[in-house]
Amino acid sequence: MDTLEYVVIGVYFAVLISIGLVFRTFNANVGDYFKGGARGTWWLVGVSSFVAGISAYTFTGAAGAVYEAGWSILVIYVGNALGYLVNYLYFAARFRQLRRTAGPEVLRDRFGRMTEQFYAWISFPSGIIGSAMLLYSLAIFISSVFRLNMQLLIVTVGAVMIFYSVIGGRWAIMATDFVQCLIMMGLTLLVGGLCLIKTGGFSGLFELIEQQGLNSDYSIINSPERFNGAYTWFWAGAMLLNCTLTANNLGAAGRYFSVKDGKEAKKAALLSMVLMLAGCIIWFLPPIVGRLFYADQVTAMTQLSNPQESAFAVACMNLLPPGMIGLMAVAMFAASISSLDVGINGCSSVFVMNVYPVAKALFRLRERSEESLLRMGKLFSFFFGFLCIGAALLFSLKKELSLFDLMLTVTALLGTPMAVPLLWGMMIRRCPRWAAMSSIGCGFLVSGIAFFSPELFGVRWPFQWQIVGVWLAGTAGFLGSMLWAGGNAPEYDRQVEEFFATMNRPVDFEKEVGKANDLKQLKLLGIFSLVIGALVALLALAARDRFGVVCPLVLAAFMLLCGGVMVRAGRTKREAEAEKVSSVPCIADKLMER
Template sequence: MNFNTAVVVGYFVLIGIINFSFRRMASKSSTDYFRGGGRMLWWMVGSSAFMIQFSAWTFTGAAGEAFRNGFPAVYVFIGNVLAFLLAWAFFAKKFRQMRVDTPTEAVRRRFGESSELFFTWAIIPLSIIQGGVWLNSLSVFFSAVMGIKLGTTLWITGLAVLSFSMIGGAWGVAASDFVQSMVVAVMSIACAAVALFKVGGVGEIVHRFPGNFFYGPDTQSPMLLTGLFLFLVVKQILTINNMKDSYRFLGAKDSFDAKKGALFAFLLMLAGAMIWMIPPWASAILFPDAGIAHSAQLGKKASDAVYLVFAERAMPLGTVGLLMAGLFSATMAAADGALNHNAGIFVRSFYQPVIRRGKQVSDREALVAGKIVNATNGLLIILTAQFYSQLNQMSLFDLMMRVSTLAQVPILVPLFLGALIRKVPDWASWATVVFGLVVSYFVSNVVTAHEIAGYFHIALSASELSAANTVLAIAAHVFLTGGFFCLTMLFYREPEQTRREQLDSFYHDFAREVVSDASQSEFDRLQRHKLGRITLMMGAGLFAMLAIPNPLWGRLLFLCCALAILVLGALMCRSANPVAVPGKELQSQSS
């Protein structure tokens, strides 16, 4: 067993401990399993929201794009930064105040039962498609490191992600997200610092990058990249601040912690956007062959493994194992949207009202049904990822952009605008999605960027054409799909009394703060205590990596990382002072 494999095995053991540690908290009720009972502290909420948006694609598809085209690869992450800032200012608090367990329950309150059923069967397939992209990104990396065929790696990593997600539910995933966000942070900082040292600083990256660092080597139109930046910011704002993805904040213990969680995610994303792409940029200078180094294992997708090449050639032994551990956690966080959250959506919005015909369902039955759906979704994600692995002509970056702009944005538009605009008919939500899918078809098959460029006799390179397709798709949905939703205001009529009372109740809750109850202090103590001890274990593992035969600078690097994690773990344990709450049992927060 080599050092990297040993690091990954140690990581799996730790994740298993985390999920079993939180298993009891996740099995108290279905609301505990699906959203942590609405009891999570802000740093768990924020780190989980950050890791969901981070995903393994950052170190694979986005890194490959940074290696090829320079600074434009950061546009998506700048969009995430601004989106989390907007969540802190408005949406995070409002989403927590919807007082639901799943996003489709919020859709029912806002747009009625028909829309709930429609979005149930729109969100679940979309989450499976996205989960396939994330799992494929992870498997590309694992396949290159382990030397195993990509198809085999998909099943190994997919079943591992599924197992861990099922054991600990939302609690286990959020806890592992927090621990691994620290590992990703220290690892990213270490890689960026080494990259800057070896290449000679930021100025050398800009000066020596092949082609134009700010526009890419074959980009002739800066205006096109400006448009790409602006519309990617809009897309990421839609992606993070909509009712479908409100689950990021539903688990917060109260409105204030939801808001603080969004701020924490903003700070993590801001720091990450500054440092994640430094190693791929440096690799374009230091290791020009990085894009083909793993072509034997990955074929035409070898350029998506440039971060791995940097870790192999420039970092101490064991770093690749840490990188693999971070990627696995990021994928588990992202895939949770297609596992636990899909299970919650299915149980709350289809199993109970349709299959069980509205009859009261026990928590045990809901939990069993949720885990069955969880397992089914996991298998579908693996099969979807296997299909993506055969798309040899499309990079992971382009694949992610295609899925997110053509399939995802039509669903996001009404669920973003619906939180802001009240006087639209209930059917506006699903009608906008249908209209948006028609728009997606036209911009991808009829009025494409290639056709428009040909009409105006404009020659576009491959990277420019990819950017133009993304700009066209997002712009079409912003102006056409968004415009369609706004035009439905012309057809708004005051609803009948029962529906009006439902809407009044929703907006009353939407504006009313959630305040944690008296028993919350014990939940807070448990979270700090459990995660503090687990963080100390993580720090001890990093400290043990000093035994790996690295040069002195490599051992000092691991020592600094270990000390940072150990100090944080000690502070968390120290803050977990028992608070006696007589007569209170640990129950899920109903609000």
Template sequence: MIKSANYLDFIVVGLYFFVMILCGFLLAKANKNDKDFFKGGSIIPWPMVSLSLFITAFSAYMFVAAAGQVYKVGIPAFVIYTSTAIAYLYITMYFAKRYRRTRVTSPMEYVEMRFGPLTKSIMTLLQIPVLMLMAGNMLYVLCIFLSSALGLKGNFEILGLNLTGLHVCMVIVGIVVIAYTATGGLLAVIVTDAVQFIIAIIASSLLAFYSIREFSEDGTFITNMQNYISNPPHPGYFHPINDLQPFAFTLGWIMIQVFSHPGSMQVIQRSICVPDEKAAKKSFGLSTVFFLLIPILWLMPVFLLRNKLPLEELKALWPHIKNPAEASYITIALKLLPNGMIGLVISAILAASISTLAGCYNIVSVIFTKDIYQKFSPNTSSRKLMTVGRVSSLFIGIISICIGLVLSGLADAFKTTFTIVSLVSIAVSFPIMLGLMFKKAPAWTGGVAIIVCLIVTSSIEFIIPAINSISPNGFCAQITNHAFEYKVFVSVLVSLVVFGISILFKKPSSHTDSSAKLFELLDKPISQDEVTGTVVLIPSIRAYRVIALSLVIFGVPLFLCKLFNITKDPNYINMSAGICFVTLAGLIYWLTSMKYSPITIVRDQKQYLK
């Protein structure tokens, strides 16, 4: 039996939005200047950064498109969605401490130090519109799911405007993200990421548990799994490579994870917001474990219950969705969970996207304030730069809402956005990554690599298909049909060739003064004098306590749902979720009280003063 969202689910989703806004306002006082606002004063606790790194790497895509991919191809989908762990293992071993040693305030500051002002200008001109387009598209995709899951059909008359349920969702979600990113800065973004991580884990863990129980209903789990393997949905469902997900696509996906994540703006920003390089390595190391294990947890329900969800049933339930298999995860939640928990699962899917959306807002705000505004107004005070950052976050959010509203009226919005983003992301990420690996490469290499990559990948995306349509031939047809794989392979090859050849043309003056200074910094570990010391304690206490408070606000209503028998919940699922939230909140409060007791503060202060 498929349930639909009711008032309890609306209350839970409303509580989720309230908690996100509350976090921003409670953490606003921690920001005293631009360094606090844009990188948390480099004192954000590494466990929070680790949770943020993981949750911002995903979106509703994991519960929608990725679930559809598991439904369609089976085990090969797990291979590509856990491959990000390879990239983060490499970041942990090589990049994390080096990015922290750069001692920069913004990712673009590193780009300017390594490649010079021209390359920085090129990347800024590329990154801002692409990130804004990503944010608008993400908002659009997320709200398609949200409006469908909550049953918001028809039109709404608001302030004289006739808006659809999709439009209302986009405006509400956009305002919520603006509220906490503009007030709380990076600290609020990371704390809310931690809260959203916990929401996603508790909701998905309970759904996975009841999916396993449903799968084992007619016998033991092992017996049913043996029967499942013997009678798969299609041949190759349990093989790591099959005809529905060829080896070339799988390899291309893994390559884009390994070669793009180390050079992403998010990775650089999260590396510089922790106290020292040891904390940076810890945060990326823990996130590596998350990237390996949690996608399996998230996608397990669809994998186990694939045979109990015929495609015809999904088509009948979701006739307006082009690929009904993408609704398989939410369908399982509607079947197995009571109202209240359905709202929690919707909140979990929201969390995966909103965290990424907030990250986009924050990074664009950093780029605009530090790399554009401050360039033209170098004498601006630190506190005024923080104000500029807040105002820019507001306008960035408004622009992304407008982009989402425009995309909702375009027939090919998904394809157009994916094409632009994939072209620019591939071209920009590789050179940033290689800039640390090729120490002898001249400063001009980054800009040249970006331009050459853009030319080559644009040719693969646009020119070769045009030639093939005019004069069909086997070579052009092969590239056209596998454009994604060729863009990835060629981008990696072109970037490596450009950096390799550039070394041959290296002259003593090839490095700028800032580039030479950068490599001096990379050889110099973060000293104790550079760590903020006991100042770390106050924001840490506040951040952990805000997380605990948020979990209590979420957990108590779920607990009361069963206590007052508001929902028909024979399995005590809502109560179980409420107990998990409240217990975890109590544990966080107790641990912070132990770690940050007055005696500990005095002892740490004396140690720091020595």
């Protein structure tokens, strides 16, 4: 890694720190810190939700799977887009209208204290493990690009991520997400274009795949014998089902807590869907080009547990000019911040909003002020961040398991059993308060059998069997509990009716939240986009040839255009609001004249 790459990373980190410091001023209380005070605009929340759904894993673990199996992995991201579409059509507005700060609060409203506490406590290990996998995937990318020690990278990058998550809370994370999305989409569009130039367009790409005998491997649907049962019709159906349903249950409601109201939540979901579809078209061209042109370089990444997971990085190193490699690495770093919020700020919010109130009542602890709770939230963000780093270090030492397989295994064993009752809980009113626990118990029973299937049956259950088995068992556990719904206490039935009434009642933003800060969001993020665009343009000064001039200027133009549009839109909106305010006295004067 040359001096220019270090300069790019250093300057970029300085800009990101500035974003965190500026948006730190948005935090006045716990609600601001954990959910942006429910003042986030639809475009800011939509982009943040989109970025949270990709992270560096998309360019490492998923890219490694694309390197081996080609287009089959698109099923996952089409499934994510389908999940956002269902959000838009039905769930997004209702998620926002739950009017809560942390996910387990919603479960208390729906099922009661026992279910709330179960999900609160189990969210700690699941959130930390999920975030650790994302941190590990980020370390894979950076270590493969710069050939640095992976464990040292995990500690260093993890420490920086803790800083980001703690300093500015949800506002800083959403703002950073937005800027990083512009950088990431611009860079991946650029790299995707360079890939097509390298292959001679899509027609040339398909010809090269055929020439190298990869048509069979790169089919969207494969035979069960080729990849140990993966990438079949059954696998694709199970993946689409899982992606769609896990995005549309009470556990996913938190992604819309920050938006202003239900209408804006729908817009945010639609934006996330469009970005996901646009991204999945271009994200997986680089690993395929890595297989076609740079396979020897990929297999030479022996410092990685699974060299194929460096395919995206290898393609970038060969296609991008000097200076922009560092920019891609930093963009991947920032892309992971939003996902890490689940393990750091997310776990911290659960502790402050769900665990601490119970402990306070149980041990008769003193009442804390908003400022004190905010300090507690930051303290536990530090704590959970360090646990996340430790878990990522353990993953990096487990050589025999690929990142892609690890992500799918954790999803099937932990995520899916907990998601099943949270879907049915939104659709079915008449059930006992322990319905969710019944469903989880049945789901965990099947996932446990699947985990130990090699010892029990001599063969490991494929991912699709695990997913379908858990969904069926969890559904049976939930629906079966309805037989005892007649014994519900009257107060619980009233609680459920109140839950659904709240969920279906539109948010009156001015009465419930207060004054919006849309203009401030537009102005600040527009200015930061312009600044970063100008800094990217400076890379052209260090270019060694015409290609090195054109690439940074293309990306800079994209950033400057987006920033300029935002600043202009903010100015236009401010002028319109000023004109609206000034017209009020005129109307009053006319009434007085009458």
